[in-house]
Amino acid sequence: MQSELRLRILSGIVLAIVVLAATWLGGLAFRVLAAAIGLLVYYEWSTMTRLAERDFRANAFGWLSVALVAALVVFAFDELALPVLLGAAVLAIVYALASQGSNWLAGGVAYSGLTVISLAAIRGDTAHGFAAMLFIFAVVWATDILAYFVGRAIGGPKLAPSISPGKTWSGAIGGAISAVIAGTLLHMAFFSLDGLWVPVIALVLSVFSQIGDLFESFIKRRFGVKDSSRLIPGHGGVMDRVDGLVFACFAAFLIALGDAIVSSAANTPAGVILFGP
Template sequence: MQTELRLRIISGIVLAALVLAATWYGGIAFRLLAAAISVLVYYEWSTITRLPDSDFRGNAFGWATVAGIAGLVIFGFDELALPVLIGATVASILYAFAFTKSGWLPGGIVYSGLTAISLAAIRGDSGEGFAAMIFIFAVVWATDILAYFVGRAIGGPKLAPPISPGKTWSGAIGGAVSAVIAGTLVHAAFFPLNGLWIPVIALVLSVCSQIGDLFESFIKRRFGVKDSSRLIPGHGGVMDRVDGLVFACFAAFLIALGDAIVSGAANAPAGVFLFGP
């Protein structure tokens, strides 16, 4: 076995074990994980888009915002984190409009801040939150793995050649189908399956996961970068590993938030609305 492949496998197993352990324990362990991912994502985003060089003041504001949101998430002040993110995003858009004429600062703030908020909100402290996160992991991982193997086996028309030349429509469809199957099976392990809500949610999250993958590929291609960083041995950066996951979590969080607002129970955990019995 080649050294690079061995390193990739070992680091992948260690990462998966840490993530699953934090998800199992929940509470402060998972909040720390969500906050760490958010901070590292902003580090990589700002590095890729060269914010420290092109917009030092804006980047400092971005760091302050992401650090503040991470702190709020760690200490359980979730109800404050989203308003802070919205306010900082509006402020960064006005700043960019007035000075830089670039959307990379607001984009980085939203991408990083919403990562921590959505992960923490979905996991929460309930059994439904744990089931929700395992469900999302299953959907995203099934999408990634089967999209690769189906795409390699069948080939065919390219999905988005200017952004990611290796991805095919056959892989995208195969990944989505496998995600629906995996998500449905995981949900059935926790709760009785009732209707088409869960398969539909799995399909939506699989599509969002693939969009997240393409989005990160677009950013890296735009700035001529192969990996988001070299923080993870054999895997590149954090963004390289969580691009699909964070987009799926964004979608799940926003769906749950909309459902909560409509039902008049906005303070209930996101996992309860999406994946409760």
Template structure:
């Protein structure tokens, strides 16, 4: 257990450095990171759910959807990504209904596709995108790390014993508290002030992150998989490492789009809308 924890810490630090360097660089460097994560997520999703075994043609269509979306993300065509994703989802639903195929195909297209889209949209090419992405990272990482240590230190009632027996309510609450603190700290470091919306946003992203963790645990338990893959020492697969980040990014993109629509601010950057600027 001690060796596994050491591997987790070392791998986590390396991955965090890579993510932060790409985030700092922005532009194509971060878009490439977002695309690589999305493609690896789809690869692990299709492997866990056995899509290639159950429906080879459907899985090939799923890969086509991810390659097209990856190309759009790399070209910076953010206004096209969600409509194209929606088109692929509709087509996949039609395929599933006609061929009585697996609904996990549709789920994989949405899950992996939105991963790349949301990450790239949050970071964008402006300085505020850098702050917004670091804000999301801070909330997710603080939630993940402190939920683990607080849960082990305090213990208590299980959060979702049938899905993830190791998670406790104390860990979930502790992770959320520290996630809010981390998010507020990042915001205040840039803007020197904060309103009630920011800690509420951080809490929403923290809870979303923990839901994402439980969602991935549910999928693995559903298909009898211990890890989503073996690419990351001490962590397993990419999905094992980014499950919380994925759902937090989904939630952040949702908040930003709702804000943009409510304000009628067409063309506003996602990062700025997310942080209420």
């Protein structure tokens, strides 16, 4: 048991160093990290849902779609990545309807591709993007840690017993409160706090982070698997580690995209839109 715990701690430290170093560097380093995460997520998604076993051609299309989106992001063709992803997802849905195939293909393409796009768009190449990414890390990590400890300490009604029996409403609320505090303090380390926008967005991202955790639990329960894979020693799979982060980034990216459309700031980086002065 002690050796397993040491392995878990060591691999966790290595992961944290890699992620934080890429976040600090930004640019190509972070784009490559985002692309790698998206591709590994699709690998785990297709494995858990048995896409390769059910329909080899459909799974090959999924790999090609996610790889193309990842390549566009890595080489900074951001304006093409989202339209390509939307087109691939629509084609996957049409294929599933025409062949009576699995809808998990479209879900995997959308989930994995949006992971790449949202991570890279939020970090961008600016100081605001760096602050925005750290803000999301603080919100997600505070949510995960405090939800666990508050849930164990207080207990009470289950949050979603049919999906994840261990989660409680007390843990969810405690995690959300801690996320608001952590996110607000992180923001104040970079910028002055002006109004309630930052605490509100921290709360929204915390809620989405918990939804992401439940969503992955639903998939694993649906297909009878304990971990998304065994890629990370002592931790399971990539999805097991980034499920909440991915959904929080989805929410942040969509908020920034919506704000950019309304304010006609299409060329403004997402991190600047979310956390600009």
